[in-house]
Amino acid sequence: MAYDFLLKDLQSNLTQKAIGTDKGLAKIGDGVVNLVYSVAKSMHLTKTTNSKVIIRTGKNVSKTILAEALKEANMKPFSRSRADAHDLADTVEAIIAYVWLNGDITIKQLIVFLLEHLIGNLNNRTEEINSARVAFTKLLNHIKQYLPIC
Amino acid sequence: MAYDFLLKDLQSNLTQKAIGTDKGLAKIGDGVVNLVYSVAKSMHLTKTTNSKVIIRTGKNVSKTILAEALKEANMKPFSRSRADAHDLADTVEAIIAYVWLNGDITIKQLIVFLLEHLIGNLNNRTEEINSARVAFTKLLNHIKQYLPIC
Numbered sequence: 001m002a003y004d005f006l007l008k009d010l011q012s013n014l015t016q017k018a019i020g021t022d023k024g025l026a027k028i029g030d031g032v033v034n035l036v037y038s039v040a041k042s043m044h045l046t047k048t049t050n051s052k053v054i055i056r057t058g059k060n061v062s063k064t065i066l067a068e069a070l071k072e073a074n075m076k077p078f079s080r081s082r083a084d085a086h087d088l089a090d091t092v093e094a095i096i097a098y099v100w101l102n103g104d105i106t107i108k109q110l111i112v113f114l115l116e117h118l119i120g121n122l123n124n125r126t127e128e129i130n131s132a133r134v135a136f137t138k139l140l141n142h143i144k145q146y147l148p149i150c
Numbered sequence: 151m152a153y154d155f156l157l158k159d160l161q162s163n164l165t166q167k168a169i170g171t172d173k174g175l176a177k178i179g180d181g182v183v184n185l186v187y188s189v190a191k192s193m194h195l196t197k198t199t200n201s202k203v204i205i206r207t208g209k210n211v212s213k214t215i216l217a218e219a220l221k222e223a224n225m226k227p228f229s230r231s232r233a234d235a236h237d238l239a240d241t242v243e244a245i246i247a248y249v250w251l252n253g254d255i256t257i258k259q260l261i262v263f264l265l266e267h268l269i270g271n272l273n274n275r276t277e278e279i280n281s282a283r284v285a286f287t288k289l290l291n292h293i294k295q296y297l298p299i300c
Contacts, residue, residue, distance in 0.1 A: 003189060003193060003261070005193075005196070005204075006189075006192055006193065006196060006204060006206055007204075008204055009203075009204040010204075022206070024192070024205065024206025024207055024208070025206055026208075027188065027206070027207055027208025027209075028185070028188050028189060028192070028206055028207075028208050030208060031181060031184050031185035031188055031208060032185060034181050035178070035181035035182060035185055038177065038178050038181055039153060039156075039178060039251075042156055042174070042178070043153060043155075043156065046155070046156060053159070054155075054156060054157070054158055054159040054160075055174065056156055056172065056174025056175055056177070056178055056247075057174055057177055057178075058174070058176075058177025058178050058180060058181060059177075097206075101189075107257050111153070
């Protein structure tokens with residue numbers, strides 16, 4: 001991508017914490033996460049609903065879901081020590097912004113990945129929370145390959 | 151793109167109002183608009199700031215800016231009659247979601263277009279509002295070619 005210069009300062013001393021605690025990356029990642037989840041959810045609902053109705057929806061992914069996904073992917077070291085759920089969610093957003101800006105994964109690939117791993121009835125709140133948590137955990141495990149090892 | 155099936159119902163009777171008053175498209179477009187503006191603003195600030203500092207930021211584009219852009223691009227007919235500023239902004243978001251989902255323009259192209267048209271000191275609130283309004287007006291004029299003529 002043409003915008004990896006937005007990462008130049010990080011790349012000079014690239015660590016898990018430098019990525020995971022960057023507030024600007026978290027802000028950009030917040031937009032990426034909500035957009036790709038909204039489209040993946042719309043596609044899943046359209047494909048699984050019995051009628052021929054097309055469903056388009058926007059959805060902010062809850063901080064709790066992202067925080068749980070970070071823990072389940074064993075990636076808490078990317079966050080600051082004594083991080084609360086909000087910090088952990090910011091870390092997920094920062095990581096996703098990092099790999100996207102760096103050109104490791106596209107918006108389309110993020111949507112396709114989530115769609116492949118979203119299951120169940122996303123109109124049911126409990127099922128949606130579980131399904132989103134699992135899908136984001138798998139996404140984090142998938143993008144580990146693009147991240148520093150310490 | 152692989153997700154233009156999310157537009158199938160609209161395409162069977164494609165009108166300006168069908169696109170511009172679709173609530174689901176507006177929700178998806180809200181994410182697109184805020185993401186591309188955040189990255190374009192980050193790039194502009196990084197390029198124009200005198201120091202070597204890299205600036206990453208997230209920014210929600212105000213409804214007022216989007217509503218003004220729709221009016222200046224003479225695209226009010228896409229919105230419902232007696233639309234208020236919020237409705238007009240939703241229409242801009244729906245239009246941008248439509249052309250993106252339809253594959254007419256990519257996230258990267260949206261960012262590059264905004265970056266090319268953002269000018270001035272975006273750290274100054276008044277300058278940012280003017281600059282963003284002009285940039286979104288130009289973007290709407292640019293994407294008219296992908297939209298129905300009535």
